[in-house]
Amino acid sequence: MRRRSVICLLLTVFLLTGSLVQAQQPTKIPRIGYLGASSPTTNPARIEAFRRGLRELGYVEEKNIVIEWRYAEGKPDGLPALAAELVRLKVDIIVTSGPSSTRVAKEATSTIPIVMGQDADPVGNGFVASLARPGGNITGLSTLAPEISGKQLEFLKEIVPRLSRVAVFGNSKEPANPQSLKEAELAAGAFRIKLQYVDVPSPKEIEPAFRAANKGRAGAVLVLGAFIFNPHRAQIADLAARNRLPAIYNAGEWVESGGLMSYGTSFPDLFRRAATYVDKILKGAKPGDLPVEQPTKFEFVINLKTAKQIGLTIPPNVLARADKVIK
Secondary structure, X not given: OHHHHHHXXXXXXXXXXXXXXXXXXXXXXXXXXXXXXXXXXXXXXXXXXXXXXXXXXXXXXXXXXXXXXXXXXXXXXXXXXXXXXXXXXXOOEEEEOOHHHHHHHHHXXXXXXXXXXXXXXXXXXXXXXXXXXXXXXXXXXXXXXXXXXXXXXXXXXXXXXXXXXEEEEEOOOOOOHHHHHXXXXXXXXXXXXXXXXXXXXXXXXXXXXXHHHHHOOOXXXXXXXXXXXXXXXXXXXHHHHHOOOOEEEOOHHHHHOOOXXXXXXXXXXXXXXXXHHHHHHHOOOOHHHOOOEOOOOEEEEEEHHHXXXXXXXXXXXXXXXXXXXXX
């Protein structure tokens, strides 16, 4: 009996000690890597939306989640080193700001989950097998909605009723470019508008693109989404204003940079939703099993200052449909 009591006492002490040690072990704080191709000041609303999405899910930066922010500052050549650094840090997930960041992250790791903040054509870019079943270690949000360019032409026609020629600026290296252009051409036929496609392969071709638009007697400009345009939004908006060309873009950030108007996917909404992917993966979901989601929120933004600058009056019925008006 005495021996049995001693054994029971030792077992009790052992169990209590083990429980105490286990209770004292700190909870592992997840570490997220954010890989951005541009600077944090280029698209601050997207970054804040991602942070807000995390907060809504109960994640507070530096308390129960750590985010390693890495930006290439508009220099794509710097992305590989930043991606490699995140891999060395053994982050739990890498969130990417766009296609160029996703491609580099994909090349850097096949095991760390990657969440795309936005991508125009994840399948065409070779990041996922399909939207429904991505496979591999990549999932996230897609901006795939090529019909947007047709709606953009419709808005241009509404503010310039006699519009007959539109210059379309794009970048042929963008996978979504052909489909967006095709949709614009279909809409142009319905509105009896002649399109002039101007390929802009590099930033140094931006000014020549406007010269080409003027030479082609364009009455307006439609700027398709392209990574190379983003760091030069203010320059493009200024050139459009100086040439007195009404222009429409794919995101609200363009209008905040001085552009006339934009219609397209709400990028901040996509980045807010990216936080949901982070949450699901941290809780055990595999990225390859999480379908890539498409945009559900679209925004129409108008800048009345720019309209006044180019001598354009926006019809009241168009203003009434705007989600945001900059006065």
